[in-house]
Amino acid sequence: MTGSPRIVEVRKNILKRNDEAARALRQRFQEAGVFVVSLVSSPGSGKTAFLEKTLTLLREAGRRPAAVVGDLATQNDAVRLARSRTPVKQIETGTLCHLEAAMVESAIAEWDLTALDYLFIENVGNLVCPASYDLGENLRVVLLSTTEGEDKPLKYPTIFNTADLAIVTKIDLADAVEFNRELACANIHSIRSGLTVLETSSKTGAGLREWLALLESRR
Amino acid sequence: MTGSPRIVEVRKNILKRNDEAARALRQRFQEAGVFVVSLVSSPGSGKTAFLEKTLTLLREAGRRPAAVVGDLATQNDAVRLARSRTPVKQIETGTLCHLEAAMVESAIAEWDLTALDYLFIENVGNLVCPASYDLGENLRVVLLSTTEGEDKPLKYPTIFNTADLAIVTKIDLADAVEFNRELACANIHSIRSGLTVLETSSKTGAGLREWLALLESRR
Numbered sequence: 534m535t536g537s538p539r540i541v542e543v544r545k546n547i548l549k550r551n552d553e554a555a556r557a558l559r560q561r562f563q564e565a566g567v568f569v570v571s572l573v574s575s576p577g578s579g580k581t582a583f584l585e586k587t588l589t590l591l592r593e594a595g596r597r598p599a600a601v602v603g604d605l606a607t608q609n610d611a612v613r614l615a616r617s618r619t620p621v622k623q624i625e626t627g628t629l630c631h632l633e634a635a636m637v638e639s640a641i642a643e644w645d646l647t648a649l650d651y652l653f654i655e656n657v658g659n660l661v662c663p664a665s666y667d668l669g670e671n672l673r674v675v676l677l678s679t680t681e682g683e684d685k686p687l688k689y690p691t692i693f694n695t696a697d698l699a700i701v702t703k704i705d706l707a708d709a710v711e712f713n714r715e716l717a718c719a720n721i722h723s724i725r726s727g728l729t730v731l732e733t734s735s736k737t738g739a740g741l742r743e744w745l746a747l748l749e750s751r752r
Numbered sequence: 753m754t755g756s757p758r759i760v761e762v763r764k765n766i767l768k769r770n771d772e773a774a775r776a777l778r779q780r781f782q783e784a785g786v787f788v789v790s791l792v793s794s795p796g797s798g799k800t801a802f803l804e805k806t807l808t809l810l811r812e813a814g815r816r817p818a819a820v821v822g823d824l825a826t827q828n829d830a831v832r833l834a835r836s837r838t839p840v841k842q843i844e845t846g847t848l849c850h851l852e853a854a855m856v857e858s859a860i861a862e863w864d865l866t867a868l869d870y871l872f873i874e875n876v877g878n879l880v881c882p883a884s885y886d887l888g889e890n891l892r893v894v895l896l897s898t899t900e901g902e903d904k905p906l907k908y909p910t911i912f913n914t915a916d917l918a919i920v921t922k923i924d925l926a927d928a929v930e931f932n933r934e935l936a937c938a939n940i941h942s943i944r945s946g947l948t949v950l951e952t953s954s955k956t957g958a959g960l961r962e963w964l965a966l967l968e969s970r971r
Contacts, residue, residue, distance in 0.1 A: 543762050575795040576879045576908060577900025604907045605880065628910060630849065630880035658907070659880055660795045661824065661849035680899035680922070680929075681796025688823045688877070689795060691847060703899070709928045710899075 551666050554634035558669030565646030568752040569654065571668050573692055574676035575685075576658030579702040581610045582735040583676065584655055588617035590745055591651060598651040601640045603632040605657065620644065631662040634669055651748070660689040672751055677721075678703040679712035686720040693724045698731070700744070705734040770885050773853035777888030784865030787971040788873065790887050792911055793895035794904070795877030798921040800829045801954040802895065803874055807836035809964055810870060817870040820859045822851040824876065839863065850881040853888055870967070879908040891970055896940075897922040898931035905939040912943045917950070919963070924953040 562569050572580045584600060591598040599620040602610040611623035622640040624632060637654060646652070654670060656663040675696035677685055680703055686693045693699065699721050707714065718730055731747065733740035781788050791799045803819060810817045818839040821829040830842035841859040843851060856873060865871070873889060875882045894915035896904055899922055905912045912918065918940050926933065937949055950966065952959035 540762060540766065543759060547759065575877065576904055577794055577797075577897070606909050607903070607906050609903055609906065628880070628884075630878070657880065658794065659849070659878060661847070661876065661878055662881065665847075678796070678899065680897065680925070684826070684828055685795055687826050687828065690825050706899070706925070706928060709925060 548665060551634050554638060555667035555669040558634055558638060562669055567646050567649045567652050569652045569670045570672045570674060571654040571656060571670040572674050572676060573656045573663045574658060575660050575681060578676045578678040579735055580655050580676055581613055583702055584653055585614055585617050586735045586741055588614060588619045590741060592617065592619055596650045597648060599649050600653040601637055602655040603657045626657055630657060630659050631666050632656050632668060633666050637668050660692050664691040664695050672697045674698045674700055676700045676702050679707045680710050683713050683717040683720055686724045690724045693721060698729050701730060701732045703734060704732045704739055705737045767884060770853050773857060774886035774888040777853055777857060781888055786865050786868045786871050788871045788889045789891045789893060790873040790875060790889040791893050791895060792875045792882045793877060794879050794900060797895045797897040798954055799874050799895055800832055802921055803872055804833055804836050805954045805960055807833060807838045809960060811836065811838055815869045816867060818868050819872040820856055821874040822876045845876055849876060849878050850885050851875050851887060852885050856887050879911050883910040883914050891916045893917045893919055895919045895921050898926045899929050902932050902936040902939055905943045909943045912940060917948050920949060920951045922953060923951045923958055924956050
């Protein structure tokens with residue numbers, strides 16, 4: 534929002550309240566032994582396709598994943614993700630441009646967290662607003678599709694700065710869109726030095742084994 | 753932001769102030785005889801490539817266009833757009849997720865608007881927040897790339913509801929990503945009945961003549 538003292542103060546209070554809620558969530562997650570991963574990206578970067586593949590592969594590997602997914606409107610993503618036969622909850626945010634910790638708390642209220650190994654939180658498609666809101670996650674993953682252009686890390690630095698991992702999606706389209714992987718990586722690392730970057734395709738399955746191995750090792 | 757009474761009140765005041773600034777801008781634009789077009793979309797939908805082509809084609813047609821472009825960080829887009837040899841101003845919003853009318857006002861402060869036929873305003877890449885902020889434009893255009901998926905109008909209804917025109921970009925990639933144009937159109941029209949939809953490619957030039965004809969007729 535704009536920079537008047539009153540707005541800044543109100544915004545500070547919102548963030549402070551969110552940080553407290555996120556801290557409580559993180560504590561609960563840790564006690565329950567569930568590893569929590571949040572996904573942020575532009576609309577249409579392939580978060581849901583990526584998450585559907587991830588849930589399916591984890592279930593096939595004997596793990597117990599679940600997912601919470603945020604959108605302004607529709608239950609579409611929850612319907613898509615339910616095909617992975619894992620527990621899924623949709624949060625409809627209305628006009629709100631990001632998820633907050635309290636929304637996640639409500640969404641998972643009825644779940645027994647000790648029965649889960651992984652909880653995934655798919656944020657509203659937005660490369661700006663979700664950056665400021667801690668959701669109590671252990672790992673924040675920013676997704677960047679090959680079709681979006683290599684300059685996005687430079688233009689949306691905060692979200693890349695707050696991420697623990699970057700995933701390039703739609704790598705199967707790299708040639709068609711003349712994606713320059715060296716430039717994309719250089720741009721990511723100019724914002725966040727040393728950030729791990731994985732290249733994946735939910736269509737061909739490329740990179741998904743490496744992603745699962747990384748998840749298991751971080752957990 | 754969240755829904756506490758205090759936040760709602762502050763948000764109302766911001767929007768009210770913006771509406772007043774936008775009204776004044778619209779009056780100035782009208783008096784100067786400049787037709788103002790704003791572009792909104794996800795990050796990476798191809799707004800800048802589309803705008804670069806548009807500026808070049810308009811200049812070649814003897815028109816006098818100019819552009820203001822918003823990003824959180826970098827002057828990249830202004831540098832790209834300057835290749836069209838038209839006046840361009842970059843607005844860096846810092847962490848702000850959208851442009852506001854007052855920012856546009858500052859950006860164009862030194863320009864003689866009567867020397868322009870068209871002013872384009874490229875918003876921050878974001879399908880949520882720009883929807884609520886009037887910039888005094890005559891035409892708000894929402895761009896949707898074929899690579900983003902056909903469901904975006906359903907998931908981000910407000911931005912499609914406030915748009916005067918929808919442009920599908922990267923139509924050259926339609927086959928590669930199995931883009932379903934009928935479904936995309938049906939989804940757009942379920943949110944905003946009768947909205948004109950143009951299919952374009954900044955790479956091949958497809959649809960750009962129709963876009964220019966539409967601009968000239970609306971002006």
